[in-house]
Amino acid sequence: MRLSFSAMLLCLLLPSAGALADEVKVAVAANFTAPMQVIAEAFEQDTGHQLKASFGSTGQLYAQITHGAPFDVFLAADDSTPAKLESEGETVEGSRFTYATGALALWSAQPNLVDDAGAVLRSGSFKHLAIANPKIAPYGLAATQVMAAQDLLEQLTPRLVEGQSIGQAYQFVASGNAELGFVALSQVYRDGKLSGGSAWLVPAELHDPIHQDAVILRKAAHNPAAQALMNYLHGERAAGIIRSFGYQL
Amino acid sequence: MLDVQFNLPLNNFTLDVDLQLPAQGVTALFGPSGSGKTSLLRCIAGLEHAPAGRLLFNGECWQDSQRGIFVPTHQRAIGYVFQESSLFDHLSVEGNLRFGYRRISAAERRISFSQAVELLGIAPLLARQPQHLSGGERQRVGIARALLTSPRLLLMDEPLSALDAQRKAEILPYLERLNAELEIPILYVSHAFDEVARLADHMVLLEDGKALASGNINGLLPRLDLPLALGDNASVVIDGVVASYDVDYQLLSLRLPHTEQCIRVAHQPVAIGQQLRLRVQARDVSLSLQQPQHSSILNLLAATIVELAVADNPAHLLVRLDMQGTPLLARITRYSSEQLGLRPGQSVWAQIKSVALLN
Amino acid sequence: MPLSSSDLAAIWLTLQLASITTVLLLLLGTPLAWWLARTRSWLKAPIGAVVALPLVLPPTVIGFYLLVAMGPQGPVGALTQSLGLGTLSFTFTGLVIGSLFYSLPFVVQPIQNAFEAIGTRPLEVAATLRAGRFDRFFHVALPLARPGLVTASVLGFAHTIGEFGVVLMIGGNIPDQTRVVSVQIFNHVEAMEYAQAHWLAAGMLVFSFAILLTLQRRGRVGARAIS
Numbered sequence: 001m002r003l004s005f006s007a008m009l010l011c012l013l014l015p016s017a018g019a020l021a022d023e024v025k026v027a028v029a030a031n032f033t034a035p036m037q038v039i040a041e042a043f044e045q046d047t048g049h050q051l052k053a054s055f056g057s058t059g060q061l062y063a064q065i066t067h068g069a070p071f072d073v074f075l076a077a078d079d080s081t082p083a084k085l086e087s088e089g090e091t092v093e094g095s096r097f098t099y100a101t102g103a104l105a106l107w108s109a110q111p112n113l114v115d116d117a118g119a120v121l122r123s124g125s126f127k128h129l130a131i132a133n134p135k136i137a138p139y140g141l142a143a144t145q146v147m148a149a150q151d152l153l154e155q156l157t158p159r160l161v162e163g164q165s166i167g168q169a170y171q172f173v174a175s176g177n178a179e180l181g182f183v184a185l186s187q188v189y190r191d192g193k194l195s196g197g198s199a200w201l202v203p204a205e206l207h208d209p210i211h212q213d214a215v216i217l218r219k220a221a222h223n224p225a226a227q228a229l230m231n232y233l234h235g236e237r238a239a240g241i242i243r244s245f246g247y248q249l
Numbered sequence: 250m251l252d253v254q255f256n257l258p259l260n261n262f263t264l265d266v267d268l269q270l271p272a273q274g275v276t277a278l279f280g281p282s283g284s285g286k287t288s289l290l291r292c293i294a295g296l297e298h299a300p301a302g303r304l305l306f307n308g309e310c311w312q313d314s315q316r317g318i319f320v321p322t323h324q325r326a327i328g329y330v331f332q333e334s335s336l337f338d339h340l341s342v343e344g345n346l347r348f349g350y351r352r353i354s355a356a357e358r359r360i361s362f363s364q365a366v367e368l369l370g371i372a373p374l375l376a377r378q379p380q381h382l383s384g385g386e387r388q389r390v391g392i393a394r395a396l397l398t399s400p401r402l403l404l405m406d407e408p409l410s411a412l413d414a415q416r417k418a419e420i421l422p423y424l425e426r427l428n429a430e431l432e433i434p435i436l437y438v439s440h441a442f443d444e445v446a447r448l449a450d451h452m453v454l455l456e457d458g459k460a461l462a463s464g465n466i467n468g469l470l471p472r473l474d475l476p477l478a479l480g481d482n483a484s485v486v487i488d489g490v491v492a493s494y495d496v497d498y499q500l501l502s503l504r505l506p507h508t509e510q511c512i513r514v515a516h517q518p519v520a521i522g523q524q525l526r527l528r529v530q531a532r533d534v535s536l537s538l539q540q541p542q543h544s545s546i547l548n549l550l551a552a553t554i555v556e557l558a559v560a561d562n563p564a565h566l567l568v569r570l571d572m573q574g575t576p577l578l579a580r581i582t583r584y585s586s587e588q589l590g591l592r593p594g595q596s597v598w599a600q601i602k603s604v605a606l607l608n
Numbered sequence: 609m610p611l612s613s614s615d616l617a618a619i620w621l622t623l624q625l626a627s628i629t630t631v632l633l634l635l636l637g638t639p640l641a642w643w644l645a646r647t648r649s650w651l652k653a654p655i656g657a658v659v660a661l662p663l664v665l666p667p668t669v670i671g672f673y674l675l676v677a678m679g680p681q682g683p684v685g686a687l688t689q690s691l692g693l694g695t696l697s698f699t700f701t702g703l704v705i706g707s708l709f710y711s712l713p714f715v716v717q718p719i720q721n722a723f724e725a726i727g728t729r730p731l732e733v734a735a736t737l738r739a740g741r742f743d744r745f746f747h748v749a750l751p752l753a754r755p756g757l758v759t760a761s762v763l764g765f766a767h768t769i770g771e772f773g774v775v776l777m778i779g780g781n782i783p784d785q786t787r788v789v790s791v792q793i794f795n796h797v798e799a800m801e802y803a804q805a806h807w808l809a810a811g812m813l814v815f816s817f818a819i820l821l822t823l824q825r826r827g828r829v830g831a832r833a834i835s
Binding site for chain 1: 794
């Protein structure tokens with residue numbers, strides 16, 4: 001809903017966008033919303049280019065891109081979707097790189113529920129454990145890998161509730177409907193520390209790395225602002241922002 | 250006896266009545282449109298809840314606001330015939346008839362299903378759907394449906410007003426049979442004088458929510474203090490008894506009540522002794538001081554002047570006459586009255602130009 | 609077979625949800641519609657407006673407030689917990705409750721319209737034929753409102769089938785509990801399984817068209833019966 005509204009706005013703004021050659025339209029995976037807003041501001045300040053971001057799930061954005069949505073750059077929540085676009089010839093060759101690596105947290109809105117080793121998963125003192133839908137969200141897939149690595153998946157499956165995105169999984173836990181859940185660290189992490197509740201920062205070796213890849217889309221091959229954004233994401237200032245939200249590089 | 254007291258504020262006036270009505274025969278609630286007739290009937294049925302009111306039917310209390318009594322409609326032993334027949338469209342004719350019939354106990358039933366069907370002549374319609382009936386047929390089914398609850402009081406709200414003259418004529422005989430064959434008192438709302446003249450025994454004259462008069466129809470119609478007698482259609486109804494029949498001239502002689510005087514009318518033979526109702530319009534009656542000789546007018550009756558009143562048109566006078574207890578009205582010009590020097594107490598000859606037999 | 613067992617399970621669950629919701633809505637909505645059609649109380653306007661809210665509110669708003677209300681800190685959650693029922697989010701019962709709100713106007717309004725169209729006269733007639741208050745309701749008002757009841761059932765059922773936003777917010781995508789067809793389609797699209805998405809989506813399309821076609825035809829028949 002919000003996404004199509006942004007897309008509509010973008011269409012309305014197209015005439016003026018034509019006048020400004022150095023504008024970049026970015027499709028951004030929902031989990032990266034907060035850091036992107038900070039980065040966009042810094043990018044516009046430092047480069048003078050205009051940045052217009054649309055947020056949505058990686059699957060939705062993929063569908064829009066393959067059906068002609070006017071995006072220049074795609075920041076996905078995984079590495080497989082950009083790779084798929086690349087194999088379909090939708091991207092500028094050689095532009096793909098990992099702009100962030102996601103970290104997973106087992107989080108509860110209650111202060112003392114989750115211990116810093118995740119033992120609460122074994123104790124089972126909860127009714128619902130929220131995860132993102134593993135079929136469609138990389139953080140959900142990583143969460144199932146963590147549980148499988150600890151031989152808990154089968155035992156915990158009856159208590160799993162799935163959000164359609166990592167954002168919804170967070171919402172289930174934040175509203176208390178699920179006592180705890182696997183969320184993106186970036187959702188509960190601000191300025192280098194936990195913003196509330198209790199959490200176990202899941203060690204990266206318990207799951208496949210959540211590489212979040214970026215690509216320049218084919219139609220932006222000659223847009224200097226698109227390349228400028230890619231360069232900017234490689235830079236120090238962006239790296240600092242990304243880390244402060246709990247991502248690794 | 251039906252004891253009726255209601256005070257109900259309506260849009261333009263307040264219905265305010267205090268009446269004792271006979272619990273037998275047909276009582277007409279008569280008045281112009283919007284005079285409160287239907288509201289009064291609905292109060293009696295309990296469809297309208299007058300904030301102040303008392304209603305006793307043969308001593309049984311149906312409403313007494315002071316004592317907080319209000320018997321809901323479905324617990325009152327009434328039948329109600331609506332202006333438009335209001336049959337249930339989701340039921341067949343038979344389903345409509347049985348709706349009320351089924352809801353009273355067998356012990357209460359005084360009218361059988363077949364009796365009502367026969368009385369209203371609706372046997373051929375039973376399997377039909379209401380949508381496929383004519384207006385007259387619908388109204389007959391509506392009346393039969395009301396009768397099948399074996400009501401102790403039948404309320405009829407202008408049951409003929411939605412029908413054209415032909416349909417009216419088709420139903421009136423059924424209403425007369427109803428009155429004659431079933432001993433159910435009927436309250437009959439109408440603004441059509443001819444229906445009232447034909448059916449009513451008792452009459453309540455309503456105007457702007459007030460009862461101007463209530464009484465026997467024979468006595469009420471000639472009253473010169475009521476607007477009814479002053480209008481162009483002023484008339485009396487006389488219930489006469491068939492005294493003889495002249496086969497040769499095909500004339501029926503009807504003896505007026507309390508007298509030996511007869512009114513003759515051209516008609517087919519009717520059994521001697523049967524009661525028939527006549528309507529005599531005031532404008533069809535002229536007066537003469539001497540017994541007219543050599544007149545073609547059939548009916549010449551001796552009468553006494555009771556009172557005179559100026560009609561709604563100042564050129565005319567209404568003269569109320571008495572024929573040994575039977576009242577008669579004559580509408581004559583004021584000029585004629587002054588020429589003849591008419592005054593109360595005077596003996597005159599009334600010449601009746603035409604008579605309508607009502608049944 | 610183009611549909612997987614999980615698709616079939618979602619279809620079966622959706623049919624159950626829609627059936628239960630429709631039956632409950634008819635039971636709860638008919639008295640409410642009756643009251644709305646007949647009352648002269650000042651409460652008619654505000655309550656009528658509340659009933660109509662789901663017509664204009666995005667389902668996500670209903671879903672969001674239900675999620676908050678059913679949560680352990682919410683009023684509904686507090687009540688259900690004190691009754692020993694736990695919380696209702698992520699349960700089939702919770703979905704039924706959400707659907708009741710979501711489809712309420714689609715059931716109440718056609719019935720209310722039907723009751724209003726009947727007017728007072730047939731009920732007065734029934735009263736003079738010795739029918740008491742409930743007798744009148746069941747044997748006159750309901751049969752005469754039948755076209756409205758049929759429309760309400762069809763719309764309530766179809767609208768619940770198409771429910772998505774509310775389920776998304778309070779469901780949790782649990783197989784056989786809360787994973788209904790609309791969510792399953794969303795999952796397929798998100799997972800880029802477009803072929804399976806097409807099968808389910810086309811099924812919904814055909815179903816919805818058939819429902820509306822039936823209603824249109826009934827509408828014509830109904831109009832004839834009234835004249």
